[in-house]
Amino acid sequence: MSTMDTSQTSSPPPAPPADTQRGRRLKYALNVVTMVAAALLLTVILNWWFGVRQFVRFDFTATRQYTLSEQTRKLLGGLRGDYRIVTLFSNTLNPTIDGLLQQVRDLADEYGRRSERIAVQHIDPARDDARLDLLYTELAERYAATLAPLREAIEEALTTIDRFPKADPQLVADLEALEQNPALGTGPIKEYVEQIRMILARLGQQIEEPMNRVRQSLGEPMPDYATARAALTQVLTDLDERVLTIVIDEFQAASKDGAMHASVRDQLLPLAKRLEELRAMIRPRLEALRAIQSSREYEDLRSQLTRQDVVAVLSDTQVRLVNVNDMFRQPDPTQAVAGQAPEVPFQGEEKLTGTLVSLQMKAPPMVVIVNTTGMPVLGRGNPQNTFNRVVDRLRSANIRVEEWNPIGGGTDPFGRPQPPQPAPQPQEGQKTIWVLPSSSPPDPRNPMAGFAVQNAFQTVTERLAQGDAALVM
Numbered sequence: 001m002s003t004m005d006t007s008q009t010s011s012p013p014p015a016p017p018a019d020t021q022r023g024r025r026l027k028y029a030l031n032v033v034t035m036v037a038a039a040l041l042l043t044v045i046l047n048w049w050f051g052v053r054q055f056v057r058f059d060f061t062a063t064r065q066y067t068l069s070e071q072t073r074k075l076l077g078g079l080r081g082d083y084r085i086v087t088l089f090s091n092t093l094n095p096t097i098d099g100l101l102q103q104v105r106d107l108a109d110e111y112g113r114r115s116e117r118i119a120v121q122h123i124d125p126a127r128d129d130a131r132l133d134l135l136y137t138e139l140a141e142r143y144a145a146t147l148a149p150l151r152e153a154i155e156e157a158l159t160t161i162d163r164f165p166k167a168d169p170q171l172v173a174d175l176e177a178l179e180q181n182p183a184l185g186t187g188p189i190k191e192y193v194e195q196i197r198m199i200l201a202r203l204g205q206q207i208e209e210p211m212n213r214v215r216q217s218l219g220e221p222m223p224d225y226a227t228a229r230a231a232l233t234q235v236l237t238d239l240d241e242r243v244l245t246i247v248i249d250e251f252q253a254a255s256k257d258g259a260m261h262a263s264v265r266d267q268l269l270p271l272a273k274r275l276e277e278l279r280a281m282i283r284p285r286l287e288a289l290r291a292i293q294s295s296r297e298y299e300d301l302r303s304q305l306t307r308q309d310v311v312a313v314l315s316d317t318q319v320r321l322v323n324v325n326d327m328f329r330q331p332d333p334t335q336a337v338a339g340q341a342p343e344v345p346f347q348g349e350e351k352l353t354g355t356l357v358s359l360q361m362k363a364p365p366m367v368v369i370v371n372t373t374g375m376p377v378l379g380r381g382n383p384q385n386t387f388n389r390v391v392d393r394l395r396s397a398n399i400r401v402e403e404w405n406p407i408g409g410g411t412d413p414f415g416r417p418q419p420p421q422p423a424p425q426p427q428e429g430q431k432t433i434w435v436l437p438s439s440s441p442p443d444p445r446n447p448m449a450g451f452a453v454q455n456a457f458q459t460v461t462e463r464l465a466q467g468d469a470a471l472v473m
Helices: 021-053 070-077 095-114 129-142 144-167 171-179 188-218 225-255 262-291 296-307 348-360 387-396 449-465
Strands: 083-088 118-123 310-314 319-323 366-370 400-404 432-436 469-472
Touching: 070 095, 070 348, 083 095, 083 348, 095 118, 095 348, 118 129, 129 144, 129 296, 144 188, 144 225, 144 262, 171 188, 171 262, 188 225, 188 262, 225 262, 225 296, 296 310, 296 319, 310 348, 319 348, 366 387, 432 449, 449 469
Parallel strands: 083 118, 366 400, 366 432, 432 469
Antiparallel strands: 083 310, 310 319
């Protein structure tokens, strides 16, 4: 019996069915979703790594305008204390100007990114009223103790002026009675009586508006004490010197005039005494306003904040303002290209870094440039003067820079002759750096020149012995 072979020859697996159009779409959609998810995950990881673990920022601008210098980075890495940089300006709707302003904001942000000790805030004075008021209030509080005597004098003067028209309510009626006395006649005394009566009768209405302005100013987050004091001083001065004193003198003289009718004299003398009492009420307030000085630093700070576009740099105890205009240099006309807008050089880093340096100085030194030529060393009279740029950088760091001309002669930028000058005196505890530039020999026609040069070197030598420094070029 034959055996049947049950083994079968193996056959290749059947070919997969061809992708349908719907299948291809589904596959492509899954690929896209997978790629997007992977990209999002990678972005999250990179943001976490570079944003939290370490700071990395790339500057691809041609001029490297967002790359801080090594000196600035070292300064930011070693800052002592905490600081704030606050930009205070509004956009202008001019694309060119707004682009420059954005450079300032970006630079401030870069300082904040580079140092944990710097907080950055951008305030638009035209829109951010609440934040602007908070800043002004904070700054005003820093000067509260210094300005307290002035504020007290202003408030006392306000109270006195408010009381003045009501201090003698019967006075106007008594003046009117004197004015109607037939024995007074029509001479100058009657004119004075009429004038003083009208002034006192209308005083409350006349001073209401200026006094309201003063009160409004005192209620501002950063009060304008200088304007308030000036307004009150003017009102009190007018009352004292231009009204009361003149009328009192005339009334007293007339009351002693034997030719004046007795009934008039009997009325004039008591009125003069009552006017003296009113004058005695306002004079102490006037003297107080004149004697107490405001804080020049506060007034300058308030003026710049309210009138200019600035960048404020604040430490715990000090405030420095950088004018936005000073952060840009005028374009060099020799580099102008026809048909192209000139490039405006940006020196914002120089200004901000210099300001931070000044805030860390306990007692900034004074720099004295000794002029042994008789021609001006500082100032804008000579655009080629290489000292101008150096001086700008020093002053941006709140360093006092002076020029000393021990020789005299020559003229200033306005054509006025320069006399010899005494050496600048440092403030108490302030060190001085004396800079002696190289110069041509003294003019032999000036017999005092040689003596003045020797005097300059002798003065500097003495100051060196007291701990100052010198740079001789």
